[in-house]
Amino acid sequence: MSRIGKLPIKIPTDVVVTCTDLQISVKGKFGLLHNTLPNCLSVKQDNGILIVNLENESKTNRALHGLYRTLINNMIIGVSEQFTILLNLVGVGYRGVVQGKELILNLGYSHQVIMQIPEGISVQVIKNTTLELKGCNKEELGLFGTKIRSWRPPEPYKGKGILYEGERVIRKAGKSGKK
Structure with missing residues (x-):
């Protein structure tokens, strides 16, 4: 058992x-x-x-x-109680806005990323760079959070990207110049 x-x-x-x-x-x-x-x-x-x-x-x-x-x-x-996921947008010019049932993200691309918010999930933007996702279905909430994160996963050199709350990016040293 x-x-x-x-x-x-x-x-x-x-x-x-x-x-x-x-x-x-x-x-x-x-x-x-x-x-x-x-x-x-x-x-x-x-x-x-x-x-x-x-x-x-x-x-x-x-x-x-x-x-x-x-x-x-x-x-x-x-x-x-509902489940909550917090996503931090880390990078110069990275920000998010909710308009109706759409989430509009500026992530450093030449265009804005526009995502439809699924039924049953609410998105709130806090200080332009923190997204709070709430929903009662944990599976759908996690899937939507992963779709948002897939646009800019964290990169180890500058630490930029979309990070979960409390996530730490282990930084790598960049190229070292000729000696």
């Missing part, structure tokens, strides 16, 4: 979890999320606690047990 999978999930009072045969839905103040469970798992709910049970033990089923327990836990946390 998976060590993570056997841990119970505490359900907050403002979250409603509905389980049918292979479908689980989680509804809270920030949204509604759905997920489909594999055949080897079942979910039991009683007294504000959710338990994911494993039907038969094989190596892949044990891995799925821990994975789906974590996915369900992330769904519950997302609809009750």
Whole structure:
């Protein structure tokens, strides 16, 4: 049995979890999320606690047990609190602006980078160079943050690029001149 999978999930009072045969839905103040469970798992709910049970033990089923327990836990946390990602734009002239459902980034290219903000994700720009991404679906939020970051990943020589909050870039020495 998976060590993570056997841990119970505490359900907050403002979250409603509905389980049918292979479908689980989680509804809270920030949204509604759905997920489909594999055949080897079942979910039991009683007294504000959710338990994911494993039907038969094989190596892949044990891995799925821990994975789906974590996915369900992330769904519950997302609809009750929301997930947040902070991105820092580091570089001369790097800035971001939100206009409607579009994120406009100036990243040193000859053109502006215009990205559509997905449904369920909110973007707030703080002091032109910090982006705060919020959403209840952790997977979609991380994917959108990675798409933004892929326009200018951090480079090790000058330390410029789009960095996650608290990320450190290990700097390299540049070319040394002839001696």
